[in-house]
Amino acid sequence: MRKQWLVGLVALGIGISSPMASADEGFDDYIIGLKQEARSKGIDDSILEEAFAGVQFIERAVTADKNQPEKKLTLDEYLPKAVPQWKIDQANRYYRQHKQALERIGRQYGVQPRFIVALWGVESNFGKLTGSYNVIEALSTLAYEGRREAFFRDQVMAALTILQQGHIHAAEMKGSWAGAMGQPQFMPTSYLTFAVDGNGDGKADIWKSEPDVFASAANYLSKSGWNDTYTWGRQVTIPDSLSDSLKGVELQKGKTLSEWQALGVRRLNGAALPKVDIQAWLVQPDDNHGRAYLVYGNYQTLLKWNRSHYFALAVSTLADSIR
Structure with missing residues (x-):
């Protein structure tokens, strides 16, 4: 050894x-x-x-x-770099181009197609940046x-x-210097757990086959707890008096939207929160002066893919830009 x-x-x-x-x-x-x-x-x-x-x-x-x-950008600095207009335009174009396959796979796995495309865009720029390292x-x-x-x-x-x-x-x-592979940038263990055949040829080719990439990403989200009844969350405003102890994605910190409403949390435009019986968590990735979000279970699922609020918010922002 x-x-x-x-x-x-x-x-x-x-x-x-x-x-x-x-x-x-x-x-x-x-x-x-x-x-x-x-x-x-x-x-x-x-x-x-x-x-x-x-x-x-x-x-x-x-x-x-x-x-x-090591340099930490604020969300205000990071999101325009991670989700520029050109990437939004490409995401919409690819969504239309692959609409039939995306909708079929979305129905099969219970995942909205726009999130599949957003993950594809954030992870590898829609398959253009997958890494050239020999993975082994x-x-x-x-x-x-x-x-x-x-x-x-x-x-x-x-x-x-x-x-x-x-x-x-x-x-x-081929993959990244860390061994993340293909268009969804799966580590090998994630491949064995989540990669699936999306085009019926008997292989799960996350390097060259878009249907396999889409199906594998959707399968990852589905097996990790995704619920296509809901979205990921929303940016909100919070009162200065709100305790920092209420922030975070730990299970015990979840509250209903009505409970957050009672604590003074509002939509970004100041309107009341939706009257939907769903559990939500308050996150403020930067500091007490940065952006605040109420996030749902699907956001928690994105964090299982990558334990980074910046990653999850980039995917969510790009998904919200696909129409």
């Missing part, structure tokens, strides 16, 4: 200038261990040969993982690097299982 190899070098008195400087020296041995584990899980040698052919340590993947942007190579690198070894090692095994099942060839399994 990687850690045992490093300890051995220290014991021999061999200096290591930095983990990154020597990180790829034991990578080949680490790959041998991954192959052994995969064989024990029933992965064929032919798949392993194809998957690991030419695999090398990718330093830039580790660098990207360690140096993710990227995942193996990040597992070997070690900070989240167990997570990425599990992802390697899941990716190999996908190859074993014949959904895609290893050379075509």
Whole structure:
């Protein structure tokens, strides 16, 4: 294992200038261990040969993982960048272009098509930005690097299982530096749980098949608790006197719209909240002076996809812009 190899070098008195400087020296041995584990899980040698052919340590993947942007934009700064007018225009065009498939899949899984398109747009710019990394190579690198070894090692095994099942060839399994794959940017474990065949060809091709992308995204939302009777929520105004302790998406902080109305929460235009018997949560992602939202169960489902209020609000904003 990687850690045992490093300890051995220290014991021999061999200096290591930095983990990154020597990180790829034991990578080949680490790959041998991954192959052994995969064989024990029933992965064929032919798949392993194809998957690991030419695999090398990718330093830039580790660098990207360690140096993710730290600057926090406010929602007022972020949303216009995440949901610009050109993306809204494209979302509406793609909605019309794929309307028949989207409506069929929406009915099948109980998910409004506009949210499927919005997720597609936010995750990969409608399939244009899916990543060019070899997924096995990227995942193996990040597992070997070690900070989240167990997570990425599990992802390697899941990716190999996908190859074993014949959904895609290893050379075509491309994704982000973190191993997120295809147009919906599924991690391999999410693929195995949620990816489905949307066009009837027997494969769940989230890389090239739009119907498979749409069906897989809808299946993810459906299995995670989506309810197409309702939307996601709305931006609201709140009184200055409202306690911060009431804000958040924790289960116990949910209240009915009538209860929020009694606490002084109003629609953005100052009108009363809808008279609908639905549970809602108050979120204010920035601070007490930033945007406030009442969100419903579907928003909670979006957070299961990505635990980021900014992500969920970008998807929701784009979905609301599709007509």
